Amino acid sequence: xxxxxxxxxxxxxxxxxxxxxxxxxxxxxxxxxxxxxxxxxxxxxxxxxxxxxxxxxxxxxxxxxxxxxxxxxxxxxxxxxxxxxxxxxxxxxxxxxxxxxxxxxxxxxxxxxxxxxxxxxxxxxxxxxxxxxxxxxxxxxxxxxxxxx
Numbered sequence: 001x002x003x004x005x006x007x008x009x010x011x012x013x014x015x016x017x018x019x020x021x022x023x024x025x026x027x028x029x030x031x032x033x034x035x036x037x038x039x040x041x042x043x044x045x046x047x048x049x050x051x052x053x054x055x056x057x058x059x060x061x062x063x064x065x066x067x068x069x070x071x072x073x074x075x076x077x078x079x080x081x082x083x084x085x086x087x088x089x090x091x092x093x094x095x096x097x098x099x100x101x102x103x104x105x106x107x108x109x110x111x112x113x114x115x116x117x118x119x120x121x122x123x124x125x126x127x128x129x130x131x132x133x134x135x136x137x138x139x140x141x142x143x144x145x146x147x148x149x
Contacts, residue, residue: 002014006030007032082124083124093117094114
């Protein structure tokens with residue numbers, strides 16, 4: 001007779017010496033396994049199976065990863081360029097409106113246009129900072145992937 005502790009309630013359980021399989025604790029009704037040998041594969045067999053399974057996915061994953069990183073870097077650069085163009089346009093229009101002396105009847109229109117220019121200016125700054133963040137993220141990930149090779 002084998003005496004063991006329940007893995008759930010730690011009460012004593014008595015089983016036959018040759019007992020094996022799944023059992024239910026008579027004290028707490030918790031299920032447990034006893035005297036079962038785990039299935040262990042040979043280490044070389046596991047690594048060989050893994051390499052066969054991941055070989056085709058590895059090529060596809062590399063292509064997708066490089067494509068995504070390339071799009072990150074490219075979109076970051078495009079956003080920065082668009083931001084610079086937007087900033088220069090906003091500043092140019094602002095200077096042309098502020099240098100002219102508007103007539104009394106055009107006062108409200110100028111205020112609305114200048115407000116829109118300020119909004120465009122702020123959006124350009126936000127877009128440029130976002131593009132810079134995306135560009136930096138892409139470059140960091142590219143560096144990490146090259147370091148893991």
